[in-house]
Amino acid sequence: MGWVQNTNAKIARSAVGRYFKLEGSGHARERKGAVFSTEIRAGLAGFFAMAYILAVNASILSESGGTCVCNGRSDDPICEVNEEYLLCIAEVKRDLVTATAAISALSSFCMGLFANLPVSLAPGMGLNAYFAYTVVGFHGTGGTPYSVALTAIFVEGWIFFALALFGMRQWLARAIPRSIKLATSVGIGLFLTIIGEGIGLLQGATSTPLVLAGCTSDSFDEDGLCLDSAKMRNPQLWIGIFCGGVLTVMLMMYRVKGAIIAGILLVSIISWPRTTSLTYFPYTAVGNDAFDFFRKVVDFHRISKTLVVQQWDISEYGGQFGLALITFLYVDILDCTGTLYSMARFANVMDPVTEDFEGSSVAYMVDAISISIGSLLGCSPVTAFVESGAGISEGGRTGLTSMVTGICFFISVFFAPIFASIPPWATGCVLVLVGSMMMPAVTEINWQYMGDAIPAFVTIAVMPFTYSIANGLIAGICLYILINTLVYVVEKASGGRIVPHNKATKDPWTWRIPGGVLPPWMKRAAGGKKDFWRADPLPVSDSSSDTPGAEKMARTNSTELAKGQPVLVPEHAQEKRA
Structure with missing residues (x-):
């Protein structure tokens, strides 16, 4: 192991590495x-x-x-x-x-x-x-x-x-x-x-x-x-x-x-x-x-x-x-x-x-x-x-x-x-x-x-x-x-009979967003968490230990995103989203 690797390992185990969640820091969300x-x-x-x-x-x-x-x-x-x-x-x-x-x-x-x-x-x-x-x-x-x-x-x-x-x-x-x-x-x-x-x-x-x-x-x-x-x-x-x-x-x-x-x-x-x-x-x-x-x-x-x-x-x-x-x-x-x-x-x-x-x-x-x-x-x-x-x-x-x-x-x-x-x-x-x-x-x-x-x-x-x-x-x-x-208006006035032939291809739009409107810190505070400024473990992190191949899928998704390809979402995540 060279001095670069040694330096990386020492910094990862330090307070700096833990704060920034470097790999090998021991942080739950590294x-x-x-x-x-x-x-x-x-x-x-x-x-x-x-x-x-x-x-x-x-x-x-x-x-x-x-x-x-x-x-x-x-x-x-x-x-x-x-x-x-x-x-x-x-x-x-x-x-x-x-x-x-x-x-x-x-x-x-x-x-x-x-x-x-x-x-x-x-x-x-x-x-x-x-x-x-x-x-x-x-x-x-x-x-x-x-x-x-x-x-x-x-x-x-x-x-x-x-x-x-x-x-x-x-x-x-x-x-x-x-x-x-x-x-x-x-x-x-x-x-x-x-x-x-x-x-x-x-x-x-x-x-x-x-x-x-x-x-x-x-x-x-x-x-x-x-x-x-x-x-x-x-x-x-x-x-x-x-x-x-x-x-x-x-x-x-x-x-x-x-x-x-x-x-x-x-x-x-x-x-x-x-x-x-x-x-x-x-x-x-x-x-x-x-x-x-x-x-x-x-x-x-x-x-x-x-x-x-x-x-x-x-x-x-x-x-x-x-x-x-x-x-x-x-x-x-x-x-x-x-x-x-x-x-x-x-x-x-x-x-x-x-x-x-x-x-x-x-x-x-x-x-x-x-x-x-x-x-x-x-x-x-x-x-x-x-x-x-x-x-x-x-x-x-x-x-x-x-x-x-x-x-x-x-x-x-x-x-x-x-x-x-x-x-x-x-x-x-x-x-x-x-x-x-x-x-x-x-x-x-x-x-x-x-x-x-x-x-x-x-x-x-x-x-x-x-x-x-x-x-x-x-x-x-x-x-x-x-x-x-x-x-x-035309669709409602006609009782749904007059609609564009390809309306099914319209981009969906809603004012509702996944996870709600409130930011995570406010949800944690409302839930009674004293250290509400600290983030909870991500659901993905929890599931990664339970779902075989989840870690591999995360790496694959990252590569696909870099290439502009669609991303696969685990079935359990799709169920949560639904």
């Missing part, structure tokens, strides 16, 4: 395959899969303008070429790199420490786009100031905390029709793809919504459109496509860890020299300022423009504030809850009877508090990251995985000059790739029954076409209610 060295490796893999968020989130949120004030002129109403405004935005971007790293570090570490789940948190993709381009708007053109939007996020976090504390968050997530849940993921993926035009491939037009672009900055006509002779001639476009896109895809196909961050770094390194035609640091006031910050390399950047800038007087923005708050609530419920459930299944810590996972209430509360703290730093809502699957696929089974990821994010706080100098054409293809990763959900939508299919399709289509996640959600839910209510 997790199979949970080994200390594997957890460390899994945490590093998770960080490299998520590290792109530092550059991408700061890039997206800074396009809202942050707290910068645009004094537009008639020829530049939204300050697209105003140097003073652009310098302010550059400072906001640096603030947001630090803020993103800080909140990702804190939230991921706390998720591992308190919930003991291998799931990491960071400002969510999709929600940051909705925040920047719909609520606040590009350079503040959305009607809701940056400071008011952050207030909505702060309030949302505490509403989430209350919902999680009393078990309502789980119920609300289950109450949404399955087809709309799946369509939301697909629609956000397409929305991210549109936002990925940071590579400069597309631009808005007059005769059509979008046209092919790819011009250099000096190749636009008087209407701001790309000249036909200059289309697809921008070297930044091609570097972004081949190095940030094609190369990243190839690395991902061969399962190279950190493929996304590798593509981003390669494009960035190519774009940093100032003597090339695709440099990110041109010899302008903005370019000089960015290059001066970049040269520091290692530096702790103090947040100056986005720290605690909430505006509590929302009387002038009541309607916009309410819409933003409701949309953040709804989208975050779907996003975080869906991700936590999928990652918990992947890590094999689900209870097949109650369809809940270990530490669910604590996990939701950590997420909720992280949302509010993140807003104080200037960030959009924090959520569970599906890239946590990279760590789980490396063998991560406990909270040690996400704690290691959190420590890595903390270290990255001191490398803000590097992450703030990543150009948009380095992250554009990443957004397209992230969007493509969200597409598999489209195959799970029930396309057979139009009452499910049409609302789902409308949800998917409206999000990218209107540049708004909120519009897609509202359209899909309203259409679902309208269609299915009319079908119900």
Whole structure:
């Protein structure tokens, strides 16, 4: 036995091993395959899969303008070429790199420490786009100031905390029709793809919504459109496509860890020299300022423009504030809850009877508090990251995985000059790739029954076409209610004689959820258990000793989940569920 195995065995038998339920700890609910060295490796893999968020989130949120004030002129109403405004935005971007790293570090570490789940948190993709381009708007053109939007996020976090504390968050997530849940993921993926035009491939037009672009900055006509002779001639476009896109895809196909961050770094390194035609640091006031910050390399950047800038007087923005708050609530419920459930299944810590996972209430509360703290730093809502699957696929089974990821994010706080100098054409293809990763959900939508299919399709289509996640959600839910209510009314009025020919294929929907609405801790308290904060042994654990082959089935289920295959449930569990 080598020193690694000896170390693993010693830690497993220690108080740390027992707390995190490592294999060999002697804990009644120890997790199979949970080994200390594997957890460390899994945490590093998770960080490299998520590290792109530092550059991408700061890039997206800074396009809202942050707290910068645009004094537009008639020829530049939204300050697209105003140097003073652009310098302010550059400072906001640096603030947001630090803020993103800080909140990702804190939230991921706390998720591992308190919930003991291998799931990491960071400002969510999709929600940051909705925040920047719909609520606040590009350079503040959305009607809701940056400071008011952050207030909505702060309030949302505490509403989430209350919902999680009393078990309502789980119920609300289950109450949404399955087809709309799946369509939301697909629609956000397409929305991210549109936002990925940071590579400069597309631009808005007059005769059509979008046209092919790819011009250099000096190749636009008087209407701001790309000249036909200059289309697809921008070297930044091609570097972004081949190095940030094609190369990243190839690395991902061969399962190279950190493929996304590798593509981003390669494009960035190519774009940093100032003597090339695709440099990110041109010899302008903005370019000089960015290059001066970049040269520091290692530096702790103090947040100056986005720290605690909430505006509590929302009387002038009541309607916009309410819409933003409701949309953040709804989208975050779907996003975080869906991700936590999928990652918990992947890590094999689900209870097949109650369809809940270990530490669910604590996990939701950590997420909720992280949302509010993140807003104080200037960030959009924090959520569970599906890239946590990279760590789980490396063998991560406990909270040690996400704690290691959190420590890595903390270290990255001191490398803000590097992450703030990543150009948009380095992250554009990443957004397209992230969007493509969200597409598999489209195959799970029930396309057979139009009452499910049409609302789902409308949800998917409206999000990218209107540049708004909120519009897609509202359209899909309203259409679902309208269609299915009319079908119900016609069926009742006709005495059950007039029904759609394939109604039997409709996705089932009910407001009742397995295991009830109340969270486990509240049930234990109501049952008179003094240490109600301690979880009872899972029914699966009890049955595993009584049912031959149950342990093998658990391992098989974990493998099948990783492959996206259906999972077998033991007969005794099916009887309990029934």
